[in-house]
Amino acid sequence: MRAIILALLIAGSAQARGVVSLNLCTDQFLLALAPERIAALSFLARDTTLSVFAEAAKAHPWVRADAEAVLALEPDLVLAANWGAQATLAALERHGSQVVRSDLPQSFTAIRAETTRLGQVLGVEARAADLLTRMDRTLAMVARRSPVGAVLLQPRGYTGQAGSLTDAMMQAAGLRNLAAGMRMSLEQLARQPPALLVMADAPAYPSLATDFLRHPVLAGIKTMRLPPALLVCGGPWTADAVAMLAL
Numbered sequence: 001m002r003a004i005i006l007a008l009l010i011a012g013s014a015q016a017r018g019v020v021s022l023n024l025c026t027d028q029f030l031l032a033l034a035p036e037r038i039a040a041l042s043f044l045a046r047d048t049t050l051s052v053f054a055e056a057a058k059a060h061p062w063v064r065a066d067a068e069a070v071l072a073l074e075p076d077l078v079l080a081a082n083w084g085a086q087a088t089l090a091a092l093e094r095h096g097s098q099v100v101r102s103d104l105p106q107s108f109t110a111i112r113a114e115t116t117r118l119g120q121v122l123g124v125e126a127r128a129a130d131l132l133t134r135m136d137r138t139l140a141m142v143a144r145r146s147p148v149g150a151v152l153l154q155p156r157g158y159t160g161q162a163g164s165l166t167d168a169m170m171q172a173a174g175l176r177n178l179a180a181g182m183r184m185s186l187e188q189l190a191r192q193p194p195a196l197l198v199m200a201d202a203p204a205y206p207s208l209a210t211d212f213l214r215h216p217v218l219a220g221i222k223t224m225r226l227p228p229a230l231l232v233c234g235g236p237w238t239a240d241a242v243a244m245l246a247l
Helices: 002-013 024-033 067-071 086-094 108-121 125-140 165-172 186-191 208-214 216-220 238-245
Strands: 019-021 038-040 077-081 099-102 148-152 175-177 196-200 223-226
Touching: 019 024, 024 077, 024 099, 024 108, 024 125, 067 086, 077 086, 086 099, 099 108, 108 125, 108 238, 125 238, 148 165, 165 175, 165 238, 186 216, 223 238
Parallel strands: 019 038, 019 077, 077 099, 148 175, 148 196, 196 223
Antiparallel strands: none
8 A cells, every 4th residue: 555655756756846845864965866846945955064065055045944934835745854834834734745755874785775765756756766876986986994982972972772763874984892882981082092083164153062172171082074954864975975974
């Protein structure tokens, strides 16, 4: 039954011209796969800190996650996540809107599956395949080396979870995730410093939480900084983060 429903969904949306996205991650997939079909994106799509395609998003309207606001656009298709705005999505479905929910990929296998699926839903299979080819090419260029012990450090000492997108990025770059989700103190890092610290670029608006990342104790540890947008939503563009980590 699920296969039949998916087939009908793909057939019905292959020519969709007005597509609304209500989630930051589906915003980016839509911008990468079918920008000419965008009716509106979420307001976060324009945030240069969070979105890889923020500049491109500025050329498109945005809409709040409100059923009336979305229905006023008369979209052929609404893309959203499996979390957040669920009441809005339920209301849209009651009004007959076609809603496709997306998971947040946590591995390159999941990125491949989700890119392919959304390419089918949007009727742009060749473009999806091209994005994945470019992703594979970027990953293939990463030089193989003996695993280097690393910690992906986040505000308040939180670290990249095992099995998460950041963990997958580190593994692809030849890094061994030493923390795997443990919360690390400055004392632990000073006592047993990793060969490499991975952190997001310093935020434009520091807070008490991010002050942890600027402590002098960390100054003596080799650090690689990544654009925060590459750490938020998994997609073919995640290969760019791997390439940066492998340098």
